[in-house]
Structure formats: C-alpha cells, structure tokens
Amino acid sequence: MPHPLLLDSTGLEAALQQFADARDWNRHHTPKNLAMALTGEVGELVEIFQWTTEDESCRVMDDPATAKAVRDEIADVTMYLVRLSSVLGIDLNAAIADKLADNARKYPPPPADTGA
C-alpha cells in the first residue's frame, strides 16, 4: 500500500545539500554531529517557553520579537532534522506515515459520542 502524502521535504533536502556542497560542509554533516546540532537548536527553542505558563505559551506569537525568535528556532530545528533524515537516506514521508499508523493502533480513539 502506498503511503499517503503527509510531508514533502524534497525541495528542502535539495536546498540543504546544495548549501552544504557550496561550503564543503558534507564531511561535518555526519549523523552523530547533526543529532547534536539538532539538540542545540531544540534547546534554544525550549528556552523561549521555559518561564511562560501554558496559557502564555499559547500567545507567544502576539509579540513580534518573540514570534520572530520562535519562527527562526523552529526553522533551525526543522532544517537539522530534515538534513539528518536526508544524510541517512530515510524516506521521511514514509517514516512518518508508518509511525502515525503505529500510534493510531497504540492509542485507539474513544468511540464517537453518537448522541443517541
């Protein structure tokens, strides 16, 4: 059964490969190093939320400076994540589709309220 299309990272994978090629960065982009770089960026993202309440965390995009920081950090995390997946030769869409199906089996939804 073919996987549904959930995430298309083709363009980003190509852009990141070109970026690394142009700077001779491929030898630094081992999976081990990229996993560490991902950690670092996630740390920067988490710092934005560490002293907010849950309610405040829902409104971080209301402040332009914080909104820019959140967008930038989420972008950084995404780029390292997609780069890691790419150098490992993973079909990211297939990996996500398979895991989402696993999760649906692991956490079955409660029966719908029929209102009857």
Place this chain on the structure above:
Amino acid sequence: MPHPLLLDSTGLEAALQQFADARDWNRHHTPKNLAMALTGEVGELVEIFQWTTEDESCRVMDDPATAKAVRDEIADVTMYLVRLSSVLGIDLNAAIADKLADNARKYPPPPADTGA
C-alpha cells in the same frame, strides 16, 4: 517575493489535528508542552548515536533493528515539531525559506575554485 516551496507539511498538519481531535488531546497540546515532548523525542534519537563513532553513525541504517529505531524516532521528532508549528499558526515553509536566506547571508560560500 513569494517563498520557494521547500517543505509542504499540509497533509501532516491536517492528520495531526484530526488525531488530536479524535482523542480530545488539543487541551494538552500547548506550545509549552509540545516543546517538552519534542525534547523527549530528540533525547531518544540522540541516544542511538551517543556511543557510536562518527563513522559508525554513518552506517546505522545497515542494521535493520537500528534503522527502524532511527526512522521511528525521526518520525516522532518531526510530528511534534510540525504539530508545534501548527498550533502556533506558523507558516513553516515561509519560516524555513526566510531562515535559509538569513543563513546564506551569514555564511557566504567561498568563491568557486575556477581552476585557473
């Protein structure tokens, strides 16, 4: 100027919203909580690489059991990341395109070797 298409997460965002709706999980999915969940999954991903050498980290997909673990963890990280971006109302493709342009300015490529 319109953003180039680097990442299309439309399908995944819709699938994750539907998943949360069916399980009444939206109230748990605050940005603060999702940032923490992202951290947890990144920790599980990093654990796979912590005792490997850089060379070994390039070959983790050769072992079927490790390959499955890597795929699963990368999928989990991606799902929390895209869910976080989605609940914050971020246009993930635009955020990535803007940050990649910033990075290109910050790290200009060296002049191409003309071989002259």
Place this chain on the structure above:
Amino acid sequence: MPHPLLLDSTGLEAALQQFADARDWNRHHTPKNLAMALTGEVGELVEIFQWTTEDESCRVMDDPATAKAVRDEIADVTMYLVRLSSVLGIDLNAAIADKLADNARKYPPPPADTGA
C-alpha cells in the same frame, strides 16, 4: 579568594572513574559522547513532566512509581554531568561558584522592602 564550598563531587567522581575502569569504558567516555549521553537522560527526565500542568509537576513525588522514575532520571543526569566535568578536568565547585557570582551581578536582587 578561595571558593565557598557549594558542591563536593569528589566521592562521585572517584566512583564513576572506578566504574569506567572496571568495564574498560574510558575510551567511550569522550566529552562529545558524554554530552550526548547527558542529552538522552535529560530527555527521559523531561518526558515525565511534558503533559503535567505546573501544579501537577509540583506533586510528582506523591506517586511512588513516578517518584522513583524522577529520582532515577535525576541521578542518571547527575552522573553523566559529573563524569563529563571530571573527564574534562574541571573543578566543578569552582566553576559553579564563579558562575553563581556572575549571575548575582547579572541579576541584582531588588532592594529589600523595609516596610518603612
């Protein structure tokens, strides 16, 4: 000026060195690897709190099974952190004393309320 005694990790550093010696683990305990192992354990610790409210997070020790998980994860994080400091030859107490003094300068306390 001598540093005040804030943290004495002498016993733990010796115990962890002995532990690594007995298992021939020293060659795996590079700072890079230990920093990754630290990340992994922090991820496991954070997972305990990811869906709790702040209030609930204050009461995690009331449940014996959760309390044991929290104690174990905090112990794991501490051991990798102290091991990392140790292999780097850092005087952990001095590092903490210096940083705490920096923080006190960076965040001066508000003037005490004299009630006058």
Place this chain on the structure above:
Amino acid sequence: MPHPLLLDSTGLEAALQQFADARDWNRHHTPKNLAMALTGEVGELVEIFQWTTEDESCRVMDDPATAKAVRDEIADVTMYLVRLSSVLGIDLNAAIADKLADNARKYPPPPADTGA
C-alpha cells in the same frame, strides 16, 4: 544501610534557595519549568561539541575561551539540576547511590584478568 557519601550539594541547594528568595523567583521554579531550563542549558553545552571530532572534544579545555564557555555551561546545567532536585525534595546523594548500585547490577564488570 546508610548511603556512601558521593555528592554533597547542601551548600549549593542553600545558595540557590537564597538566590531565588531574594529575587522572588520561587513561583517560577516549578519542576516543569526547571526541567525546561535544564534542557536549554544542556543544549548550549552540547553546541560546543557538535562539530568537534571525539579527539578534539578531549582537548576543548586547551583553548581559554572555549574552556570558559564549557565551565560556564556545565555550571549552569548543574545549578538547574540541583535546583530541580531541591524543589522536589529529593535526597540527591541517596538517589545517586541507589542508581549507581542498580547500574552495577545491570552492567556487571568482566572478571578481572588474574594474569595467571
């Protein structure tokens, strides 16, 4: 059986409590928030090692500026970790002693080479 003395954090716990009291920070220091702050500081520590080789990571203390950064980040991580343990009312030394004993059972050392 009493626990061996591995880590004495009494002085640091008192200093951090005093620091928080003087700045009215106790209400921000929930376990959930401290776990996030810990993540952020670990991310900053990991960033120092992300592009180094394992060999280079063993020599980071040779460069004064990097050495200071490593010391500072390790101190920050330690302070949030000890603060988290403290607000949870954990006996950190006992937690470590118990976990180290568990680890010794889980990873028994190989028999000593008698050279016979």
